[in-house]
Amino acid sequence: MRPPRTFRPAPDSPRLAILRSADRTELWTETVGREPPVYGERWTESDGRPYRSFEPARSKVSAAIVKGWQGPLPAPGEGWLYLGAASGTTASHVADLVGPTGRVYAVERSLRPFSRLVTLAERWPNLLPILGDARDPSAYAGLVPPVRGIYADIAQADQVEIVLANAELLLEGAEGRVLLALKTASMGRDATAPQHVRRAEEALGRLLDLEPSTRLDPFHRGHYFLGGVVRPGHFGAPGPTTPRPPRGHSPARRRR
Ligand SMILES: C[S@@+](CC[C@H](N)C(=O)[O-])C[C@H]1O[C@@H](n2cnc3c(N)ncnc32)[C@H](O)[C@@H]1O
Structure with a gap:
């Protein structure tokens, strides 16, 4: 020491x-x-x-902060859903940030990293490992109460849609936050990296007041950090322009 x-x-x-x-x-x-x-x-x-x-070389949120990310971060007492926890490198730090009165629900679908995550959770009492597929949040919704934030690092072509599906089901209303480590190389060759980022911003921007995106080079090549806070009027968050919820998006369904 x-x-x-x-x-x-x-x-x-x-x-x-x-x-x-x-x-x-x-x-x-x-x-x-x-x-x-x-x-x-x-x-x-x-x-x-x-x-x-x-x-920063091991964690995208750490790299984002080093590179000047000014957006929301996990804070003490909060519940966060973590998608793509792998063996817990970053999830353990998110659990540190929410502290002993907060909780991290850490979803991972691959067995090998998941078994290391389970071992890690024996030493991190506020980290709950969940073996599951983030494309099917209803499968683990019974284990996860409405959370203050969602952190996603899943490197999938449909990573933005996955985040939005989880937000619809599990994110608290007012003050809910989303953080996404976007891997553009996973999103197909039909667009350049900046075009993928713009598309992701458009999709997330319907839900969130977005912070400016942060490019994570040289720590994580081809990755960008996106995120923000739920816009007023979404998910029951107070606001003058509460839109009609989309089909299947009732507060009762989200807040079991
Ligand atoms: C880049 S690694 C995550 C690294 C980790 N976030 C960290 O910083 O310590 C991506 C992880 O997402 C997981 N993953 C990919 N698709 C997933 C899905 N649909 N549901 C759950 N986990 C998924 C992979 O198995 C892999 O472990």
Whole structure:
């Protein structure tokens, strides 16, 4: 363990510490987990509290923050649905950010990473692994209450549609957030990367007030970070222009 340093919390996500110097930015999350490290990250203490380095080369949300993402982030006490958790590299940090009173519902469909995720969850008490296909959110909806945020990193051609289907069923109304690590290379060759990003922004922009997208090069080539907060008027969020819900999109169905 390295010598203690004093970390200053990020204003919107106080379990995140951002240390900027002239030539680099370091991110750390105050952890709720127990050692050993998950993926070789560094552990330390600040003011008696345990922190883990949050490596931009290993996590798209970390890369987004280093590259200037100003949009919403998971915060203490919140519930987040995580699509494409793999073996938990980033999901463990999201669980750190929501802290001991929050919860991360981590969906992964492949057995091999899922078994490592289950082992990880033994050391992260607020992380619930769910073996499931994010294309079928109704299959795990009984395990997931309405959540404050959805984080998706699934690298599929229909990743935007998958996120929207999960949001329709499981995202809280007012203040709901969506974060998407968009892999344009998975989206077909009929369009350039910027065109794929524009299409994704158009689709997500019907639901969200979007932040400017962040390109994740050089940390994650061909990836972009998109997201925002649910627009007023959607999902029962207060607003003057509440549209008629689309078919099958009743609050009763979403809020079991
Ligand atoms: C890029 S990796 C995720 C890395 C992880 N988010 C991290 O940062 O630690 C994409 C993951 O999404 C999973 N995945 C792809 N399609 C999925 C689906 N339809 N439902 C659930 N998981 C899916 C893959 O099995 C893979 O583990």
